[in-house]
Amino acid sequence: MLIEFSIGNYRSFKEQVTFSMVAADLVAKDKKLDENNVFEIDDDLKLLKSGAIYGANASGKSNLATALGFMRWFMINSSKETQSTEKIDVERFKLSTETEAKPSFFEIVFLMNGKRYRYGFEATRDKVISEWLFYVPKSKETKLFERKLNKISVSKTYKADGIQQKTRHNALFLSVSAQFNVQIAEKILDWLANRVKLVSGLDDSGYKGYTISCLTNNKNKNEIFQLLKKLDLGFGDVKVEESEITADSFPKELPDEIKKYIIKNGMTKVTSVQTMHQKFNIEGNPVSTEIFDLDNQESEGTQKVFALAGPLIDTLKNGKVLIIDEFDARIHPLLSRAIVE
Known part of the structure; x- marks a missing residue:
């Protein structure tokens, strides 16, 4: 194009x-x-x-x-x-x-x-x-x-x-x-x-949501998983979970007017992304699986690559044009190279 x-x-x-x-x-x-x-x-x-x-x-x-x-x-x-x-x-x-x-x-x-x-x-x-x-x-x-x-x-x-x-x-x-x-x-x-x-390499919040929606709606799900595995980010699998928010599950410090706004506007679901890591014993053999929270326990580079995965697959699969500003920010040069390849 x-x-x-x-x-x-x-x-x-x-x-x-x-x-x-x-x-x-x-x-x-x-x-x-x-x-x-x-x-x-x-x-x-x-x-x-x-x-x-x-x-x-x-x-x-x-x-x-x-x-x-x-x-x-x-x-x-x-x-x-x-x-x-x-x-x-x-x-x-x-x-x-x-x-x-x-x-x-x-x-x-x-x-x-x-x-x-x-x-x-x-x-x-x-x-x-x-x-x-x-x-x-x-x-x-x-x-x-x-x-x-x-x-x-x-x-x-x-x-x-x-x-x-x-x-x-x-x-x-x-x-x-x-x-x-x-x-x-x-x-x-x-x-x-x-x-x-067009996406920003400094703020990935918008297209991270797109990647999550692809996974939850089974849109390009297999291709996204294959890309993440090929980039070898250190985890074996990704799990996306949706949970319901109730009035009782809100943090106590959250103001009542915000709670009412969330419930009124139907924002009653929270999506979390978890990555699966193998735990090894002293001999180097895998013994169990550890679950990491993407936002809190993975590196910023891994978070960015995950966010980019949805737009990348959509672009490659459907012949679109993707322009990424600050593409290399927070990503190791070898990961940047692998994505371009």
Whole structure:
């Protein structure tokens, strides 16, 4: 899957930055490495299965993920009425006279259903300055729509006549089009929402819940177990248990209003993850099994790998794109290597 993502003048970026998953014209000494990490779309396009961004502190690595996350959020949500009076959450680069007055620039090139699309927009805090969507139906790039401030020209293929007048100055035409059931816009936003995932390597609470839900709902359960065993984290098995909370089982120090809120909102289940470890005698022979609590007795690295397991399997199994910021944080280099492999 091709993703070329360009941003300019966004959160500490002095120059435009382009991140492309297109294979670079580099040949490794080990040709098997090239073959393993590259796949062909057609005769003209080869894509990398994985890529890494390296750089010094404060060089903008995390901002690339942040900007892509904002772009996706804005594309999906800008048409909502709750955003009608909100400022657009872009930030000009303040340390250059060349860029401080320029709008922020975002563009993404991607493949969807065998066709190549190029979508982008420019925006300030107050309004969308320009917006465009092109695609390649056969061999030549063709316009689907193009916007300059409030003037929006739309092709017949896009089928969105009349929606121009319904687009606010601080909303994206693509987002409004999807709201009014324009099929191309709906498919693009569905693709972006469900096929491209961003996670933080510093805060794993969100995707840990996803991994747990996969295990409890038997979604990719076997594959997740196989991945955890292959990474050799020191335990032989994982057990997920759900227990009911009752008014009597709350900690005594928990305020009554919190207890009432939990019960009122149906938050009456607690999920715990346990890992199974073998205990050995002095001769080195296994004699029994010890149960560890994942959150309290396993290392932070093990906790992170467990949290990543669900998104990793989902990505590999379903051909999605997974972007992990601070991937190596709290993980041993050999574990990082094994996951990439």
